[in-house]
Structure formats: C-alpha cells, structure tokens
Amino acid sequence: MRTVFLNGDYLPAEQAQVSVLDRGFLLGDGVYEVIPVYNGLPFRLKEHLQRLQRSLNGVRMANPYDEAGWSVIISKLVKQNGDGDQAVYLQVTRGVAPRDHVFPEGVEPTAFVMTNPIKPLPEWYKQDGIKAITVNDIRWSQCDIKAITLLPNSLLRQQAQDAGAQEALLLRDGYMTEGSASNSYAVIDGVIFTAPKDEKVLPGITRDLVLELAQAAGMTYREEAVTAEQLRNAEEIWISSSTRELLPVTTLDGQAVGTGRPGPLWQQLDARYQRYKQEGEV
Ligand SMILES: Cc1ncc(COP(=O)(O)O)c(C=O)c1O
DSSP: OOEEEETTEEEEGGGOOOOTTBHHHHHOOEEEEEEEEETTEESSHHHHHHHHHHHHHHTTOOOSSOHHHHHHHHHHHHHHTTSSSEEEEEEEEOOBOSSOSSOOSSOOOEEEEEEEEOOOOOTHHHHTOEEEEEEEOOSOSOTTSOBSOOHHHHHHHHHHHHTTOSEEEEEETTEEEEETTBEEEEEETTEEEEOOSSTTSOOOHHHHHHHHHHHHTTOEEEOOOOBHHHHHTOSEEEEEETTTEEEEEEEETTEEOTTSSOOHHHHHHHHHHHHHHHHOOO
C-alpha cells in the first residue's frame, strides 16, 4: 500500500485525512512542488526546495521544514514506496481555521507529501512530437508562485485535450508566456527563445537545466517572449517540465511546426538531457 506523509506521520494513503476546514480545501490557500526521482534519487532537489521557499514567501506562509528536514522526509517516503523512478508531490497549505479571507494567526501549516510512479511517456511524443494549441492566458498575475489553485491551468489543459492536443500554449497580450503545465520555447533563425523569468511564468527547474544544457552545447538563447506570429513561423517549438522533460511540439493549431518533425536542436538537447540524468554533468 502506498505511504504518504502528513504533518509528521508516514501512513497509508487511505488513512491520511485532512480537515474540511483546511484552507487548502476551502480557499486553495497553498503552494506545491513536483520533484522527479530517478533511481531513488531526487533530481535537482535543492532547486525545487528553494523554489518552494520562494512560493511560500510569495504567499506569506511559514515553511514547516528547512531543506534538511524536507530532504529526510522525501528520502524516507521514496524508500518506503520502493525507490526507482517516482514523482514526489509536496504541498503546504496555511492550515485549518474558520473560513475567512484574512490569514488566521497561530495556525500550523498542513504539510503533505505523496509519491507516484513516473509513467513512461508514449514513445510517439518524442518520435513524432506532440500537438499543441494556442489559447488566451486566463491566469492571474503572479504565475511565478507555484500555487495549488490550478483551475485556470486545468481549464486550459482540458481545452487542449478536447482538441486532441497534449498541451496548450498560453498567449498574454499577444506574447507566449508558457504552457498550461510547462515552460515553452521557440527556435527562430537558430536562436532559442523562452519567456523571461518574471511574474507571468513559473520559474521552471527544467527550464533552467535546458538553458544550461543549451549553453554547454554552444547554442544561443534569449530570455524574451515571442509573439503569436513569431511562434507560427518558428523552426522548432518545445515544452519542458519535471515530469515531461523536454518535448518537441510538431503541430500547432493544426499546422506543422517547421518541417513537422522534431527538430535538430531539440534532438541534441534531449540527448544531453538524458546524459545529464545518467551522469549528472552538463
Ligand atoms: C505552469 C507551469 N509552468 C512551468 C512548469 C515547469 O516547471 P518545472 O520544470 O519546475 O517542472 C510547470 C510544471 O508543472 C507548470 O505547471
């Protein structure tokens, strides 16, 4: 049976219970992280825990554990759930209090961690590339905070699913911000473009790695958002996230991207990404 962590206890998922007065449940008042684990080892853990702290600061919430504390919890849970490849989901909410918009005082945060096996992606995602649609970015103006309030992201992702696509690329004021659950990239004249790390996008841990790998490969990148028109004329489009890694988008709104096949820069970076996963070196 799967073990989860809840407020200091390791217990079977079925026995873990949270109050209906938890602010995560009533108000979506919480933040989260998703950390991939390969061969029992968390990938880029420090970076994920630093981003967690950043998100907590952004919503004025105390961190229930320091980095060492979280590391112990994650290692124990991963071990109890059989090591191998897993995705750790970690959530902190402001805790249990009578429903009120104003923050309660003296309340302990709720800390929850679970792990799920990482499902291998369908092979065709990399062989043929995925489909994406463009949609209006209907989210709030603090998308750099990894908040649990994912209704807009969920609506947009469902829109993609209904259109037979695997991701929705979001346009705000005519510029691409990111995907509904990923960062996004466009290659134009051989240069990789991705939106800058501001309040319009989540500062993706995979995004940082992709840019490090691009630099090591001698590729040129710019942290600048592209317009919808530039996107339509891009040679390559990619998305990245901790669980989907780096994927090529070969169909955008029903039209072929570039040659309609995964492009050469993606091929190189994916190879470097896989090597990094094995060897830990850029
Ligand atoms: C909106 C959004 N942007 C970007 C990402 C990618 O972030 P990371 O690479 O840290 O998984 C995610 C991940 O789920 C996301 O939900």
